[in-house]
Amino acid sequence: MMFAYEKHLPPVLQIPDLIIKEGEYTALIGPNGCGKTTLIRHFNALLLPSAGGVWIDDLNTREARNLVEIRRRVGMIFQNPDNQIVGMSVEEDVAFGPGNLGLPSAEVGRRVKEALAMVGLTGLETQPPYTLSGGQKQLLALAGLLAMDPKFIILDEPTSSLDPAARQKVLSLLQNLRQQGIGIVHITHDMDEASRADRVLVLDQGKLAADGSPAAILTRVEWLKALGLAPTQVTELMWKLRQRGETMATNILALDEAVNEISGLLERLRASSNGGLPGKAGRSV
Ligand SMILES: Nc1ncnc2c1ncn2[C@@H]1O[C@H](COP(=O)(O)OP(=O)(O)O)[C@@H](O)[C@H]1O
Ligand SMILES: [Mg+2]
Structure with missing residues (x-):
């Protein structure tokens, strides 16, 4: 048309x-x-x-x-x-x-x-x-x-x-x-x-x-911005965390999905900081 x-x-x-x-x-x-x-x-x-x-x-x-x-x-x-x-x-x-x-x-x-x-x-x-x-x-x-x-x-x-x-x-x-x-x-x-x-x-x-x-569409943060559209705060947050090198799912729109994703990130950080302590690492060798 x-x-x-x-x-x-x-x-x-x-x-x-x-x-x-x-x-x-x-x-x-x-x-x-x-x-x-x-x-x-x-x-x-x-x-x-x-x-x-x-x-x-x-x-x-x-x-x-x-x-x-x-x-x-x-x-x-x-x-x-x-x-x-x-x-x-x-x-x-x-x-x-x-x-x-x-x-x-x-x-x-x-x-x-x-x-x-x-x-x-x-x-x-x-x-x-x-x-x-x-x-x-x-x-x-x-x-x-x-x-x-x-x-x-x-x-x-x-x-x-x-x-x-x-x-x-x-x-x-x-x-x-x-x-x-x-x-x-x-x-x-x-x-x-x-x-x-x-x-x-x-x-x-x-x-x-x-x-x-x-x-599929509303998570294309950079593309939406280039069009002059403002992504949701949730998608923008996920995107910013990925920019900082964190592994975050790319298809998250809903707030509760974002909460799960961030909880996962916090657990990974906690686990890696415990594992990374010199004393602990020393003992486990
Ligand atoms: N009655 C009209 N006569 C001529 N051009 C128009 C008229 N209405 C809208 N336009 C032009 O058509 C284009 C699309 O407008 P519009 O459909 O209102 O866009 P949107 O709703 O996405 O903001 C714009 O370039 C606008 O200037
Ligand atoms: Mg219009």
């Missing part, structure tokens, strides 16, 4: 064939301006490729008659939750999408209730959305998508304006949704967030620079 904003401009994206699966959590990372937002805007036909094609299951995004169904299947969440509010109350906001599908009102009501429960906003039905916190607004936007019964949810830096507690809520909700079989595509600058995914795609200057597991 290829995309240029204007015919006379060089293409912003040149992406080989790529399949994104339902029930898979894909993190999309890359430096500012590499084309992440442009790419995901193709996933629900906000943009159409200049060459090649994008399909949601068997639906080509180029065909206008597929548009409504594509946008039902692929929900999109953007960075700023304020731009995504459409209703005068929480309930009305979530009901907007399913209401437009022409569903019976009892079914809309059922979906609204279920979606609010999924994101943890039950009890706030009659609140005007502007009274919600930034995190709650992002959860409200997610509830609006969930009420559409989507197959995929695409999120463009959804946590960048949230406080740590709200961020954790959104991240754990994404894990739940993945477990329920929804495909997640999550654009992020935070490698800790990316490490929660099943698969990591790296874009650089509109090209796919890497595609693999978080452990």
